[in-house]
Amino acid sequence: MLRVFRYWVTLYRRTWRGSIVINVLNPLLFLIGIGAGLGALVDDNAPAQIAGVSYAAFFAPGMLAAAAMQNAFLEGSAGVARAAGFGAYRSATPTPLRPEQLAAGHLLFITFRVLIASGAFIVVMAAFGLIGGWWALGALLGATLTGVAFAAPAAAWAVGVRKLRHIDTVFRFVIMPLYMFSGTFFAVSQLPEWIRPVSYLLPLWHGVELCRTLSLGTATITGSSVHIAYLLTLAIGGFLVARVTYRRRLHP
Amino acid sequence: MVSTHPLVEARDLTKVYPARGSTPEFRAVDGIDFALERGESFGLLGPNGAGKSTTMRMIAATSPISGGSLRVLGMDPMKQGPEIRARLGVVTQDDHLDNELTVRENLHIYGRYFGLPRAVIRERATRLLDFAQLQEKAGDQVETLSGGMRRRLTIARSLINEPDILLLDEPTTGLDPQARHILWDRLFQLKQQGVTLILTTHYMDEAEQLCDRLVVVDHGRIVAQGSPQELIHRYATREVLELRFRLDERDTAAEKLRTSVLATGGTDAEGRVELLPDRVLVYTADGEAALATVHAMSLTPLTALVRRATLEDVFLKLTGRSLIE
Amino acid sequence: MTTVAVPAWTRRRALALIERNFMIYRRSVTPLLNALVEPILYLLSIGVGVGMLVGTVPGVDVPYAAYVGPAILATTAMNTAFNQTSFGVFIRMRVEKTYEAILPTPLSVTDIAVGEVTSAMINGLLTSIGFLTLMAVGGLVTSAWVLLALPASLLISYAFAAGGLAVTTYLRDFPDFQYIQLFMLPMYLFATTFYPLSVYPEAVRPLIQALPLYHSIELVREPALGHLSWDLLIPVAYLLAFGSVAMYVATRRMTRAMLR
Ligand SMILES: Nc1ncnc2c1ncn2[C@@H]1O[C@H](COP(=O)(O)OP(=O)(O)O)[C@@H](O)[C@H]1O
Ligand SMILES: [Mg+2]
Numbered sequence: 001m002l003r004v005f006r007y008w009v010t011l012y013r014r015t016w017r018g019s020i021v022i023n024v025l026n027p028l029l030f031l032i033g034i035g036a037g038l039g040a041l042v043d044d045n046a047p048a049q050i051a052g053v054s055y056a057a058f059f060a061p062g063m064l065a066a067a068a069m070q071n072a073f074l075e076g077s078a079g080v081a082r083a084a085g086f087g088a089y090r091s092a093t094p095t096p097l098r099p100e101q102l103a104a105g106h107l108l109f110i111t112f113r114v115l116i117a118s119g120a121f122i123v124v125m126a127a128f129g130l131i132g133g134w135w136a137l138g139a140l141l142g143a144t145l146t147g148v149a150f151a152a153p154a155a156a157w158a159v160g161v162r163k164l165r166h167i168d169t170v171f172r173f174v175i176m177p178l179y180m181f182s183g184t185f186f187a188v189s190q191l192p193e194w195i196r197p198v199s200y201l202l203p204l205w206h207g208v209e210l211c212r213t214l215s216l217g218t219a220t221i222t223g224s225s226v227h228i229a230y231l232l233t234l235a236i237g238g239f240l241v242a243r244v245t246y247r248r249r250l251h252p
Numbered sequence: 253m254v255s256t257h258p259l260v261e262a263r264d265l266t267k268v269y270p271a272r273g274s275t276p277e278f279r280a281v282d283g284i285d286f287a288l289e290r291g292e293s294f295g296l297l298g299p300n301g302a303g304k305s306t307t308m309r310m311i312a313a314t315s316p317i318s319g320g321s322l323r324v325l326g327m328d329p330m331k332q333g334p335e336i337r338a339r340l341g342v343v344t345q346d347d348h349l350d351n352e353l354t355v356r357e358n359l360h361i362y363g364r365y366f367g368l369p370r371a372v373i374r375e376r377a378t379r380l381l382d383f384a385q386l387q388e389k390a391g392d393q394v395e396t397l398s399g400g401m402r403r404r405l406t407i408a409r410s411l412i413n414e415p416d417i418l419l420l421d422e423p424t425t426g427l428d429p430q431a432r433h434i435l436w437d438r439l440f441q442l443k444q445q446g447v448t449l450i451l452t453t454h455y456m457d458e459a460e461q462l463c464d465r466l467v468v469v470d471h472g473r474i475v476a477q478g479s480p481q482e483l484i485h486r487y488a489t490r491e492v493l494e495l496r497f498r499l500d501e502r503d504t505a506a507e508k509l510r511t512s513v514l515a516t517g518g519t520d521a522e523g524r525v526e527l528l529p530d531r532v533l534v535y536t537a538d539g540e541a542a543l544a545t546v547h548a549m550s551l552t553p554l555t556a557l558v559r560r561a562t563l564e565d566v567f568l569k570l571t572g573r574s575l576i577e
Numbered sequence: 578m579t580t581v582a583v584p585a586w587t588r589r590r591a592l593a594l595i596e597r598n599f600m601i602y603r604r605s606v607t608p609l610l611n612a613l614v615e616p617i618l619y620l621l622s623i624g625v626g627v628g629m630l631v632g633t634v635p636g637v638d639v640p641y642a643a644y645v646g647p648a649i650l651a652t653t654a655m656n657t658a659f660n661q662t663s664f665g666v667f668i669r670m671r672v673e674k675t676y677e678a679i680l681p682t683p684l685s686v687t688d689i690a691v692g693e694v695t696s697a698m699i700n701g702l703l704t705s706i707g708f709l710t711l712m713a714v715g716g717l718v719t720s721a722w723v724l725l726a727l728p729a730s731l732l733i734s735y736a737f738a739a740g741g742l743a744v745t746t747y748l749r750d751f752p753d754f755q756y757i758q759l760f761m762l763p764m765y766l767f768a769t770t771f772y773p774l775s776v777y778p779e780a781v782r783p784l785i786q787a788l789p790l791y792h793s794i795e796l797v798r799e800p801a802l803g804h805l806s807w808d809l810l811i812p813v814a815y816l817l818a819f820g821s822v823a824m825y826v827a828t829r830r831m832t833r834a835m836l837r
Contacts, residue, residue: 316836
């Protein structure tokens with residue numbers, strides 16, 4: 001498994017310059033454009049309306065979780081589908097590894113990438129005074145867990161995907177709506193009463209809430225435990241399914 | 253249209269690919285002359301890299317010439333590209349079919365590129381699908397076609413505008429023998445209908461079958477021209493004796509043959525002995541007699557074959573190289 | 578060395594390429610519908626969702642969503658057109674080799690460029706019509722002048738389709754598209770899509786006003802909010818000039834690259 005992980009890290013060292021654009025810059029631009037820019041309008045109109053903090057402080061942890069989801073999903077789906085389709089899984093290793101080792105190694109690598117990208121984002125948040133102290137470490141772990149909760153099920157599905165177009169479709173119709181309506185940009189409590197329970201079921205909402213309460217210092221043991229349990233279930237469940245689907249695709 | 257000038261006329265035609273990055277400039281066509289009359293079928297024969305495709309692209313007005321002059325259908329390809337292309341059919345070396353469209357749609361849209369009315373295209377497409385034996389495939393995506401079918405569709409597509417000249421760049425390279433024979437049959441049919449053909453090939457048998465007149469090109473220059481029979485007559489003999497020896501005997505055998513009576517021929521083709529990696533060729537007017545001489549010299553070839561000379565032999569004589577390495 | 582002349586384009590021939598692109602679209606409208614998904618999500622989450630927090634934009638007396646809607650419409654036209662001539666053309670040029678088959682026909686490279694840009698403009702117009710319809714259904718239309726968004730979307734599509742085509746001639750491989758993202762995403766976020774120019778410090782404003790998307794948004798948003806003035810000629814002139822310069826660069830570079 002570590003060998004697989006090392007393979008991906010070596011590959012990453014060669015291509016990181018390109019992916020850094022998407023992984024790190026993309027959420028930072030949103031942080032500035034939406035958090036600071038649009039935040040100026042929000043704060044003028046309704047100072048401290050949401051959770052008693054500035055819009056930027058509200059939005060930044062949401063963006064942190066959402067970016068972790070997007071990065072993890074893309075690498076877990078397109079990255080895995082390409083590796084399965086173009087043979088990286090076979091050429092990755094001098095000796096034949098068991099499919100679950102391939103899955104675990106790749107997921108470990110994705111975790112590592114999400115960790116790095118989230119870390120970079122949190123450093124910027126800290127520079128803007130949007131987070132500080134030990135809470136930052138908590139938010140970093142929260143964001144990484146959010147990523148794994150998406151990467152594992154994505155990999156389990158994508159290892160069998162033969163057309164990258166399908167990944168586009170899922171991104172557009174599943175990931176984008178999650179991104180928009182899981183409390184990233186506005187609080188779920190603003191939604192009409194009847195639709196709120198739906199939001200509470202969304203995995204990204206748990207990621208966002210976990211990161212937001214941790215970064216605002218309002219986290220409770222119970223609340224965080226629920227979020228962590230939900231996300232862990234997805235991550236572990238995803239990995240268990242991946243063991244089966246990897247085997248099916250790679251040793252048909 | 254009746255015209256007195258040649259359909260295609262090249263004088264000192266030259267193509268220099270400009271330097272790009274670290275690759276220096278390259279003279280792919282180095283001053284060639286030829287003229288082509290209506291109804292003729294004309295072949296450019298040469299090994300890979302000889303400059304055949306480059307010449308074809310210049311004739312097709314899709315590659316600017318670098319020097320000399322070129323007239324196609326009496327027009328200047330540098331200035332009247334669209335007018336010239338309107339009257340050509342082009343089959344490029346690689347099939348560039350439109351993979352997003354079906355077989356029939358490929359024909360349809362190609363006709364539209366030529367500005368043909370839809371009704372005309374519809375009628376021609378049906379006829380061309382017939383010609384290319386692709387009626388059953390009309391509604392299929394081109395991705396599902398075999399190599400031979402793709403080639404036939406490309407040829408059918410190039411005929412949609414009923415061109416005055418059909419240019420075919422290595423029409424049968426990469427096809428299996430059966431697909432090649434189907435294609436030859438189709439092309440021969442076009443030739444019978446009086447379509448002017450220009451084709452490139454590195455297959456001698458193809459050139460012999462389809463071309464009235466040939467130029468042999470090498471390193472961007474013409475090294476010989478004439479009808480297939482003329483070329484064979486001039487650069488080869490009527491017959492060729494092919495001998496295979498055991499590996500350890502080959503060189504001594506060849507040496508013996510070189511100094512024997514067989515190698516003292518009168519014309520420059522007659523009596524030549526060629527040593528190839530796997531066999532020895534003896535050019536002679538009478539193969540059986542030559543074989544008898546070989547036996548009389550107490551040489552014992554593993555196999556001996558007497559055959560008619562082909563353009564392959566011409567090429568070997570002209571360039572010292574076998575055509576397909 | 579003789580140089581390649583860039584021949585003039587002919588309407589009939591360029592039309593054939595449009596016909597080709599629409600033969601493919603005819604089979605499915607998914608690409609056009611897909612192009613609408615993202616802008617609708619942004620309109621709902623930021624326009625409506627965050628809009629509840631914003632109230633109204635200073636100096637504008639319409640709901641925030643009605644303020645953001647026209648800007649998102651402009652970005653929709655931009656993205657639709659730009660994607661067709663960047664991603665789409667790159668694939669047709671390098672992967673599918675579609676144009677290799679077109680070169681031996683009477684079409685010139687200029688015809689191909691014009692055909693692609695025109696197809697992109699039609700797509701930009703179609704998605705704009707779709708988005709405008711949804712805005713109207715959602716009650717976000719406040720002035721009849723919003724209909725000017727449709728000719729505006731053609732102009733925006735022209736500018737960005739030509740721009741995309743020009744940029745594509747510089748790309749070597751797929752990873753290079755990330756550098757395009759590096760320009761397109763900040764422009765999307767900062768070119769006054771979500772808030773007015775007045776949010777920026779005085780010194781930054783000229784920078785924003787230099788962006789083509791800024792002018793595209795002006796051209797759609799001002800009439801949509803019922804503000805008509807001769808000032809609208811500035812974005813019109815800007816987009817025309819931007820598109821035409823890009824078109825010139827694109828046809829020259831494409832001709833040189835394709836007629837070797
Ligand atoms: N676009 C190009 N740029 C630079 N060199 C080229 C180009 N096309 C062909 N060449 C070079 O010109 C020579 C002749 O090529 P080509 O005409 O394709 O030969 P043929 O068709 O006889 O195999 C080759 O050495 C080839 O590498
Ligand atoms: Mg060639």
